[in-house]
Amino acid sequence: xxxxxxxxxxxxxxxxxxxxxxxxxxxxxxxxxxxxxxxxxxxxxxxxxxxxxxxxxxxxxxxxxxxxxxxxxxxxxxxxxxxxxxxxxxxxxxxxxxxxxxxxxxxxxxxxxxxxxxxxxxxxxxxxxxxxxxxxxxxxxxxxxxxxxxxxxxxxxxxxxxxxxxxxxxxxxxxxxxxxxxxxxxxxxxxxxxxxxxxxxxxxxxxxxxxxxxxxxxxxxxxxxxxxxxxxxxxxxxxxxxxxxxxxxxxxxxxxxxxxxxxxxxxxxxxxxxxxxxxxxxxxxxxxxxxxxxxxxxxxxxxxxxxxxxxxxxxxxxxxxxxxxxxxxxxxxxxxxxxxxxxxxxxxxxxxxxxxxxxxxxxxxxxxxxxxxxxxxxxxxxxxxxxxxxxxxxxxxxxxxxxxxxxxxxxxxxxxxxxxxxxxxxxxxxxxxxxxxxxxxxxxxxxxxxxxxxxxxxxxxxxxxxx
Amino acid sequence: xxxxxxxxxxxxxxxxxxxxxxxxxxxxxxxxxxxxxxxxxxxxxxxxxxxxxxxxxxxxxxxxxxxxxxxxxxxxxxxxxxxxxxxxxxxxxxxxxxxxxxxxxxxxxxxxxxxxxxxxxxxxxxxxxxxxxxxxxxxxxxxxxxxxxxxxxxxxxxxxxxxxxxxxxxxxxxxxxxxxxxxxxxxxxxxxxxxxxxxxxxxxxxxxx
Numbered sequence: 001x002x003x004x005x006x007x008x009x010x011x012x013x014x015x016x017x018x019x020x021x022x023x024x025x026x027x028x029x030x031x032x033x034x035x036x037x038x039x040x041x042x043x044x045x046x047x048x049x050x051x052x053x054x055x056x057x058x059x060x061x062x063x064x065x066x067x068x069x070x071x072x073x074x075x076x077x078x079x080x081x082x083x084x085x086x087x088x089x090x091x092x093x094x095x096x097x098x099x100x101x102x103x104x105x106x107x108x109x110x111x112x113x114x115x116x117x118x119x120x121x122x123x124x125x126x127x128x129x130x131x132x133x134x135x136x137x138x139x140x141x142x143x144x145x146x147x148x149x150x151x152x153x154x155x156x157x158x159x160x161x162x163x164x165x166x167x168x169x170x171x172x173x174x175x176x177x178x179x180x181x182x183x184x185x186x187x188x189x190x191x192x193x194x195x196x197x198x199x200x201x202x203x204x205x206x207x208x209x210x211x212x213x214x215x216x217x218x219x220x221x222x223x224x225x226x227x228x229x230x231x232x233x234x235x236x237x238x239x240x241x242x243x244x245x246x247x248x249x250x251x252x253x254x255x256x257x258x259x260x261x262x263x264x265x266x267x268x269x270x271x272x273x274x275x276x277x278x279x280x281x282x283x284x285x286x287x288x289x290x291x292x293x294x295x296x297x298x299x300x301x302x303x304x305x306x307x308x309x310x311x312x313x314x315x316x317x318x319x320x321x322x323x324x325x326x327x328x329x330x331x332x333x334x335x336x337x338x339x340x341x342x343x344x345x346x347x348x349x350x351x352x353x354x355x356x357x358x359x360x361x362x363x364x365x366x367x368x369x370x371x372x373x374x375x376x377x378x379x380x381x382x383x384x385x386x387x388x389x390x391x392x393x394x395x396x397x398x399x400x401x402x403x404x405x406x407x408x409x410x411x412x413x414x415x416x417x418x419x420x421x422x423x424x425x426x427x428x429x430x431x432x433x434x435x436x437x438x439x440x441x442x443x444x445x446x447x448x449x450x451x452x453x454x455x456x457x458x459x460x461x462x463x464x465x466x467x
Numbered sequence: 468x469x470x471x472x473x474x475x476x477x478x479x480x481x482x483x484x485x486x487x488x489x490x491x492x493x494x495x496x497x498x499x500x501x502x503x504x505x506x507x508x509x510x511x512x513x514x515x516x517x518x519x520x521x522x523x524x525x526x527x528x529x530x531x532x533x534x535x536x537x538x539x540x541x542x543x544x545x546x547x548x549x550x551x552x553x554x555x556x557x558x559x560x561x562x563x564x565x566x567x568x569x570x571x572x573x574x575x576x577x578x579x580x581x582x583x584x585x586x587x588x589x590x591x592x593x594x595x596x597x598x599x600x601x602x603x604x605x606x607x608x609x610x611x612x613x614x615x616x617x618x619x620x621x622x623x624x625x626x627x628x629x630x631x632x633x634x635x636x637x638x639x640x641x642x643x644x645x646x647x648x649x650x651x652x653x654x655x656x657x658x659x660x661x662x663x664x665x666x667x668x669x670x671x672x673x674x675x676x
Contacts, residue, residue, distance in 0.1 A: 402565075403565060403568065404564040404565050404568055405561055405564065405565060408560055408561065408564060409472055412468055412469055412472055412557070413469070413472075416469045445472070445476070448476050448480070449476070451483075452476065452479045452480050452483045453475055453476060453479040455479075455483065455486075456478075456479035456482050456483065456504060457479075457561060457562075457565070459497075459501055460501070460505070461562070461565065461566065461589075463498070463501065463636065464585070464588070464589065464592075464633060464636035464637065465501065465502075465505050465630070465633045465634060465636070466505075466562065466592055466593075466596055466629070466630055466633040467475075467478075467505050467508040467509060467512070467558070467630055
């Protein structure tokens with residue numbers, strides 16, 4: 001255990017710093033994507049339709065229709081997208097809570113990260129408060145610095161550096177942390193295991209994970225891997241962050257998220273705007289995406305178009321797994337429901353995926369940026385959101401005296417916060433941070449349930465009164 | 468579920484304040500305070516059910532305004548059912564989950580002289596409450612829709628009665644039997660309000676189309 005904590009700081013240094021800004025990034029990233037898809041449908045339809053859509057005369061119609069359709073659509077999709085996000089967030093939390101409850105490793109205090117050098121085992125409450133404030137301040141400043149570094153790198157187009165950074169951090173997560181996790185699970189359940197089997201398992205897990213996340217892979221598998229690495233990261237935080245520091249960090253990070261996304265000079269907002277100017281998507285390895293691209297489906301038939309599309313980000317490639325969208329509108333895997341089909345018809349004009357239209361699309365210049373529009377219509381959530389939600393729920397289940405009541409209350413609070421955030425997104429149609437509302441609700445409910453509700457429920461259960 | 472949770476939060480806040488302000492060693496007083504807490508909580512739950520109804524009403528109006536054919540994709544009855552289920556599930560979860568977690572561990576039920584049927588009766592009571600919340604949801608929303616205040620009053624009175632009957636636990640006959648009777652009444656009533664009839668049931672049982 002001791003060598004673990006000794007090693008971890010070094011690894012953490014490389015890995016946390018990598019992930020943090022990326023998480024924040026993806027908080028806003030996805031929001032920006034969401035916003036982008038709403039506004040880009042207007043913008044791109046106006047600007048780029050003439051050359052890429054092949055139906056220039058429908059431009060004006062589309063713009064008018066969009067204004068009316070937008071409201072309706074956002075509400076219609078709203079519910080579907082909310083559910084599509086509930087499932088992965090719930091799964092991540094379930095994994096974290098299950099692990100916390102069963103594997104005692106993650107609740108044992110084995111030292112702290114180098115980012116939180118001040119201990120909380122102090123004599124006085126005041127000293128403890130001071131230490132935790134300092135810890136939180138250090139952590140947040142690390143995050144801010146790393147975010148700014150990332151924005152600078154992105155602005156000056158150092159894509160190689162960023163990709164290398166991401167690859168190293170996901171390597172670390174997929175191999176090292178999952179190795180530790182597996183080891184601890186085996187220890188808890190007293191399973192005899194040899195190194196060769198473990199090496200084989202971890203190797204396969206890691207390599208498939210790298211491929212799925214950074215390159216191509218089935219959508220469900222990619223989603224599953226993203227959930228798993230979020231859960232692993234959350235578990236690390238739960239283990240290595242002391243009590244008060246953790247709560248403070250959660251609170252401060254939601255404030256930072258709000259500032260960074262909404263202020264005009266916020267780093268994340270600048271990042272988002274830069275990405276928009278360049279018509280690019282950001283870091284697919286750090287965003288959970290719930291739908292897949294549609295137009296690549298059409299182009300699937302032609303290997304030449306496939307090659308053109310292969311330059312784009314990874315989640316575009318999920319399309320192959322989801323064929324027959326046009327033939328079977330009931331196949332709901334990508335969220336392309338009947339309503340979506342109608343809406344697509346409204347927007348782009350009545351396009352069926354006939355061989356003629358496919359040929360027309362393939363004949364277009366290879367500006368497949370517009371083909372990402374339908375994809376962005378799906379919902380994306382940054383992995384950082386997953387991680388911090390799970391940290392909150394995991395901490396609640398680990399340290400609350402009200403135990404399951406508190407966990408359940410925090411869980412419901414976070415989900416309702418997520419609902420509200422998506423609703424606000426549909427109303428305001430601009431980039432919104434996903435953390436503040438949920439974390440606020442979660443924190444309020446945690447402290448309230450732990451201190452107020454739990455004694456009440458205890459007494460009620462003791463007397464067997466029911467309310 | 469969220470609304471039920473918030474109502475629980477507020478009611479436990481009140482109870483907590485009351486307890487802190489009183490003498491912890493005075494047993495009857497504590498019990499009295501607890502009873503007061505329960506009654507207050509029941510009333511608060513119904514208030515929140517009403518608030519939730521208002522929220523859903525506004526949502527339906529919004530959906531109707533934006534839909535293509537002028538009717539909302541989800542009816543108020545469906546919402547009533549869902550609201551009731553949400554309340555019930557949350558209430559049930561909060562009542563049972565710690566019990567279940569403890570039941571996994573070692574121990575003997577009632578070793579100190581309490582009832583040995585503790586887990587069983589808790590389970591039954593929770594079940595009846597979840598059902599009741601569902602039916603009350605339907606009744607309540609129907610009453611609000613059609614402005615029949617006596618229906619709403621009936622729901623509140625029933626809730627108070629059920630909670631009140633649990634005050635005579637561990638005399639389980641006094642709590643479980645009335646609760647189940649009330650549940651049967653509420654079930655039939657909600658069924659009739661939702662448009663069911665004896666004919667439907669008969670046809671269903673005979674597997675006619």
